[in-house]
Amino acid sequence: MTLVQEPAIALCDLSKRFDKFIAVDRVTLTIPKGVIFGLLGPNGAGKTTLIRMLLGVLTPDSGTGTVLGFDIVRRAAQIRKLAGYVSQRFSLYNDLTAEENLVFYGGVYGLDGDALVERRDELLEWTGLYSRRKEPAGHLSGGWRRRLAFACAIVHRPPLLLLDEPTGGVDPISRRRFWKFLYDLAAQGSSILVTTHYMDEAEHCDLVGLMLGGKLVAQGRPAALKADLHLPTLEEVFVTLASGRK
Amino acid sequence: MLQVTELTKSFGRLMALYEVSLQVARGELVGLVGPDGAGKTTLLRLLAGALEPTYGDIEVDVDRERIGYLSAHFSLYPDLTVWENVEFFAQIHGLHDQAARRRGKHLLEWVGLAEFRNRLAAQLSGGMKQKLSLACVLLHPTDLLLLDEPTTGVDPISRREFWEMINALVSEGTTVLLSTSYLEEAARCHRVAFLHQGKLLACDDPQRLIAQFPHTIMELRAPGVSRATLEEAARRFPSLVSAYAFGDVMRLSLSQALTDHQRQLAAYVTGVPGLEARPITPSLEDVFAWMLPAEGVGS
Numbered sequence: 198m199t200l201v202q203e204p205a206i207a208l209c210d211l212s213k214r215f216d217k218f219i220a221v222d223r224v225t226l227t228i229p230k231g232v233i234f235g236l237l238g239p240n241g242a243g244k245t246t247l248i249r250m251l252l253g254v255l256t257p258d259s260g261t262g263t264v265l266g267f268d269i270v271r272r273a274a275q276i277r278k279l280a281g282y283v284s285q286r287f288s289l290y291n292d293l294t295a296e297e298n299l300v301f302y303g304g305v306y307g308l309d310g311d312a313l314v315e316r317r318d319e320l321l322e323w324t325g326l327y328s329r330r331k332e333p334a335g336h337l338s339g340g341w342r343r344r345l346a347f348a349c350a351i352v353h354r355p356p357l358l359l360l361d362e363p364t365g366g367v368d369p370i371s372r373r374r375f376w377k378f379l380y381d382l383a384a385q386g387s388s389i390l391v392t393t394h395y396m397d398e399a400e401h402c403d404l405v406g407l408m409l410g411g412k413l414v415a416q417g418r419p420a421a422l423k424a425d426l427h428l429p430t431l432e433e434v435f436v437t438l439a440s441g442r443k
Numbered sequence: 444m445l446q447v448t449e450l451t452k453s454f455g456r457l458m459a460l461y462e463v464s465l466q467v468a469r470g471e472l473v474g475l476v477g478p479d480g481a482g483k484t485t486l487l488r489l490l491a492g493a494l495e496p497t498y499g500d501i502e503v504d505v506d507r508e509r510i511g512y513l514s515a516h517f518s519l520y521p522d523l524t525v526w527e528n529v530e531f532f533a534q535i536h537g538l539h540d541q542a543a544r545r546r547g548k549h550l551l552e553w554v555g556l557a558e559f560r561n562r563l564a565a566q567l568s569g570g571m572k573q574k575l576s577l578a579c580v581l582l583h584p585t586d587l588l589l590l591d592e593p594t595t596g597v598d599p600i601s602r603r604e605f606w607e608m609i610n611a612l613v614s615e616g617t618t619v620l621l622s623t624s625y626l627e628e629a630a631r632c633h634r635v636a637f638l639h640q641g642k643l644l645a646c647d648d649p650q651r652l653i654a655q656f657p658h659t660i661m662e663l664r665a666p667g668v669s670r671a672t673l674e675e676a677a678r679r680f681p682s683l684v685s686a687y688a689f690g691d692v693m694r695l696s697l698s699q700a701l702t703d704h705q706r707q708l709a710a711y712v713t714g715v716p717g718l719e720a721r722p723i724t725p726s727l728e729d730v731f732a733w734m735l736p737a738e739g740v741g742s
Contacts, residue, residue: 239598240570285596340479366515366595368478369626369728370735373687380670380688394570394598395625401690419690432599439600 203266205230205357205388206251211260212411213246220246222411223260228404230356233379233389235402237435242408244392245285248359251390252277265357278306281355285362287346291335295326295345298334299352306353320348323378340371347375351382358382360391364398376401396432405431409439444469444618445490445587450499452485459485461641462499467620469504469586472613473646474632475622476731481638483622484515487589490620503587505618508536511585513576515592515622521565525556525575528564532579543582550578553608555601570597577605581612588612590621594628606631626727637731644734649727656725656733658684659700663693663709665718676713685732696729 206228213221221243228234236244249255251264253273262269264276289298296317303313321327324344329337334345343363351358364372376398379389383403391402399405399419406416415422415438419431428434445467452460460482467473475483488494490501491512503510519528529547533539551557554574559567564575577593594602606628613619621632629635629649636646645652661680663673673693677686682699701709701720710718 239600240568240596242598338480362596366592366624368476368481368624370732371478372624373728373732377687384669384671394596394602396599397627401688403691435599436603 202230203263204228205232206234206262206264206390208262209260211247211250211257211262213243213250213255213257219411221250221257224408224411224413226406226413226416228388228390230388231383231386232403233383233391233401235399235405236390236392236408237394237396237399237405237431238392238408239439243411244408245361247408248282248361248390248392251359252280252282279356281350281353281358283346283350283358283360283363285365287343287350289334289342289346289349292333294331294333295337295341296321296330298345298349302349303352308353316352316354320352324348340367343367347378351387354387356387358387358389358391360389362392362394364393364395372398396430396435399431399435407435407438414438444504445620446500446502447490448500448502450486450489450501451497452482452489452494453497458641460489463638463641463643465636465643465646467618469618470613470616471634472609472619472632473621474629474635475620475638476624476626476629476635476727477638477644478735480640482641483638484591485641486638487512487591487620487622490587491589505586509584509586510589511580511583511587512589513580513591513593515595519564519572519575519579522563524561524563525551525567526560528575529579529582533582536583538583547578547582550581553604554578555604570601573597574601574605577608581608585617588617588619588621590619592622592624594623594625602628626731630727635727637734639735652727652730653725656730658696658698658725658729658733660723660725660729661695661697661701662689662721662723663695663718664691664721665710665715668715668717672715676715676718679713694723696733 204227208224208226211221211224224247238244250257251269253269253276256270265279267275293301299317299320300313303316308316321330326345329341334342364375383389393399405419406413422434426434426437428437447463447465449462449464450460451462477483489496491510523531533543533547551560554577556571556574573593594605609619623629634646635649635652637644663676670688677683677693677695680695680697682697684696684698686693686695706720709720710716
């Protein structure tokens with residue numbers, strides 16, 4: 198057992214450009230383990246690009262980074278095995294049932310036998326999908342599909358979860374339940390990076406970072422960010438920082 | 444201006460909307476909220492004339508051409524540029540004149556897309572696509588505007604700008620019905636209609652809805668204490684109805700308000716040092732969580 202715990206994510210001067218457009222501009226960021234980190238920013242600020250670099254789907258132009266101790270360029274395959282990822286567009290197999298999707302994704306991540314069956318049932322119970330387990334994913338409504346996609350992303354108990362707008366268009370009551378899921382996972386030791394446009398959700402995070410035009414312009418505990426600017430809500434903090442840069 | 448009576452729509456065995464009755468006055472701003480599958484989209488599509496009711500009546504006191512409808516799904520042409528989409532949309536609505544072009548330009552500026560006018564729609568971010576859709580819907584003059592989740596995936600700044608425009612339209616007399624998953628947006632509407640599984644559970648002024656809430660919301664916080672400990676502490680309150688974590692605090696719904704004395708004793712009773720219990724104003728979210736029938740909502 199190591200005495201000094203390495204962070205879940207550590208980035209130094211990470212940059213990515215597309216032609217002339219600088220999508221991510223020298224981002225330096227450390228996210229400790231077991232923390233829920235909310236990545237905020239307007240549309241086009243570079244949040245999704247950053248997440249794609251963390252997963253090794255995109256190669257940075259400059260800078261370095263590690264995820265769970267693995268280099269994001271050289272050890273990307275290892276990171277993808279360990280991280281759970283839910284994108285804005287989740288990919289379920291519509292002709293497979295809910296439980297078949299879970300079994301399929303479990304298999305992809307190397308689970309099998311009793312362990313897989315046990316994990317499948319545990320997730321079906323936890324997400325409330327048990328009574329719908331025999332329904333093809335394509336027949337489930339948006340909210341249930343989202344829950345299934347989330348269950349599939351965590352079937353291998355990932356120590357790190359990357360969630361890109363997991364709750365866009367989700368009603369408030371379901372979002373409240375979703376956050377209960379996230380708190381449960383964090384309490385079990387998972388680290389979570391989540392992007393959101395809901396500022397009430399940002400208030401739920403242990404730490405938040407605000408991206409504007411590719412740069413990480415502010416980061417810290419929600420309470421500290423609000424106190425620094427003498428503003429009552431993160432929404433005000435967001436709007437103040439973002440409009441100050443226009 | 445809009446009168447809906449026992450409006451019902453079924454798709455095969457699925458009852459998407461069941462006997463919804465609703466009256467909307469000219470210039471009113473009504474927010475539709477409700478969980479997934481509540482019937483919000485079906486209601487808007489029925490009002491837009493995109494669906495035929497199974498039974499029930501819709502009386503709209505407006506010309507068909509003056510109803511604007513924005514679907515939740517991006518319905519522009521990805522292989523056209525931003526400006527080409529605007530021009531195309533103007534043409535199919537028979538708007539060819541200079542005024543339409545000026546309006547198009549003005550709208551693009553307002554939604555912050557003027558500098559992206561030559562970008563392909565396919566290359567816009569989610570929020571930008573929503574803004575472009577909105578600009579296109581507003582190209583022709585509308586008396587009744589039906590917006591299906593116009594701000595989903597849109598960042599807080601753009602949402603503020605969007606709401607400024609909505610308020611401007613409403614103050615000019617446009618009637619607006621919009622669905623949203625942001626309750627702070629719903630709270631800005633004149634009235635909020637809460638739908639669940641096809642039924643209209645409530646439709647009222649947001650303040651009046653909050654006033655109906657029978658419980659007290661109490662916020663628990665204790666410096667340096669884990670969520671698990673706070674959850675444990677929450678269970679010590681005898682009148683506890685429900686509790687949920689919100690950042691580093693727990694919010695409890697209590698069937699009986701605590702006296703000041705009981706609040707001061709909270710740390711002692713729960714055994715959590717430094718525990719503070721503070722009453723807070725209930726939100727629309729608390730009201731709707733309470734209105735939802737327990738069954739079918741999951742754990």
